[in-house]
Amino acid sequence: MKPIVILSAFILSILLFGNITAQVNINGWLQSNLYVLENDQENQQWDFYQGLQFRIAPENHSNLYLNTFMRLAYRGDPAEWQEKAYNLYANWGIGKNYRVRIGRMFYYKGVINGTIDAGEIAATFWGKLQLHAVIGTESPFDRKFKIKNWDNGNVLGGYLSYRLPWNNSINVSYFQKERFSELYWQVIGSSLQGYLGKYLNYYLRYDHNVLSEQYQAMRYRLIFNKEKWSLGAEYNAQQPRIYEDSYFAIFEVDAYRQIRAIGTYWVGKVELGLQYLYTMYDEDNDNRIIASLGTRRYGSFGIVYQTGYGGENVGYYADLRYEFISNWTAHFYNSYYKFERALTSISQDAVAFRAGLGYRWTNRFILEGEVQQSSNSYYSNDFRGLMRLTYLFQL
């Protein structure tokens, strides 16, 4: 039997038992996108994306629910409607301290990373210790309503978090992937995070790759937040993510190391920001500076400068919006980049515009329309249109 049929029966059974025993709450949204563009053959193409996300739960038991996020896409080819299930899981919260979850879920905890078709058990002990365990298979790359064979990519992971005094916590996690009875990814991660005093937030993380017997990633960060000021410094080091069964595992490669610094300051209702990234490779370096100016109400503007291994790049972006009448919002985006990739001496320009209008009606319907235009070394004038209707429902 196809998984989609089993899942449909599952949804139906939830709806049915909801009617029998108690009322159910359903909330979510339905979103239709119509995207008009000119394709590579200079023909007009109409793409259509239909998204559906909802959560269904018995009225008196919000901890028992089914959560979904699915999308149907039509991209110019009538023979190929693409169906994708990004999320489709049932959640059962047992009391305040236990949870069981099964289905397709988007999972990011510690070193466990990705969309998986799995079962998860989570428990909290003494209000301080959290335990999560997950087992299943990797979701298909195209997110179809299919479940991969166990042998062709199963995953197993665990996450443990302990809350320390003064808003600090320590986390340990483990994740492995196995294909044809061979482990091809096995990582252990640990992190410590929290506050030093009232203003200083820290984050320390170390991930170790068991198969390659070396560190996989390190990140150490400090952020100081006080009234109008925010200052942050970070050190990253990361090995390339090469699975053990990849041909490329035969090569010895260098990790990159990076220093990031960021500062922001509020002047009235305007936030001024400055970021600096310095990335070190064994044979080259890369520098990037981003200066930005942002307001909560009107959007942001930024200037980017990059030089080094990544290439040469000077540009700006402006992402602006304004609610000119209640519920009517206009937005505008413009960016310009003049860049030259490393190893070439070809200078290229890329300009982009986007302008649109959104209308929200009764907190239930949002209608948005926008035109997009970009020009670059490949397209002198790429012009597109997007119409979107979102319906937020609560039944």
Added chain:
Amino acid sequence: MMRKIIFLFLVVMLIFSWSAIAGKEKSELIFSHKLHVIDNELDCSTCHAEAENSMKGADNLMPSMESCGNCHDVESVEECGLCHSDMDNPRNVPRVADYFPKFSHQQHLEAELACSACHTGIEKKEIVEPYLLPKVDDCQVCHTQKNVKPKSHLPNYQHTHGDDVRSARLEQSCNLCHTTRYCQMCHEGDNLDRMTHPLNYAFTHSLDARGRERDCNVCHTERSFCIECHVQNLVMPHNHTAGWANTIPGDGGRHAMEARIDLENCMNCHEQNYELTCVKCHSK
């Protein structure tokens, strides 16, 4: 196997559903917000005075009987029935202490929000319902539509937010405003929103990738994602020019240096066809 698991899960859910009849705990208090707020024009702070300085959701902001005593004769035994329907066991409203533990009333009042902005319609209520609390949707009116962000959302939060999500404790804070759908719009979406990858990103993304502004592999865990464009549209990297890879033993030329720096970049295209390209010179 999977069918059995789903079937078992269905059975468990069905059994659970039969036990799902219990209702919410009813309050025995007799109280009309309408009478107090609309008819007698009392401010919310008359009864909920502590709200003004409350910085935690866990704070108890329910009025005590003493505060009722400012206007009513709470000492009189004959008056008990004015507020309590169960005089043998009078008690306060059932509290939900873990509702948004970090919520600061003070911060929101300082932002000049009226109580009714969140507790919409409470002033018209004539009975006490146990959970007259705003829904997340109500928060979204400001936090999403007007783009009011928490302090942690610095300009480079796009880079650091993953660390918060990876921590189960902080993830709960994310869930106050965001569902996983919000994450997936960028992480797995069709990029219609252009939030992560703006227009023209297809032409400038190599600068980000090489400069490590973003870690592509966080979202594009399968490199076949890159193949879709690079191979199908015959997009060759600009650096693959004459002399890119020479055949002099022990000297791979420029490509050897590039690969040492960023092998993932090579793998984007060549992982699925390494036998045609790499194995010719490199053997296991």
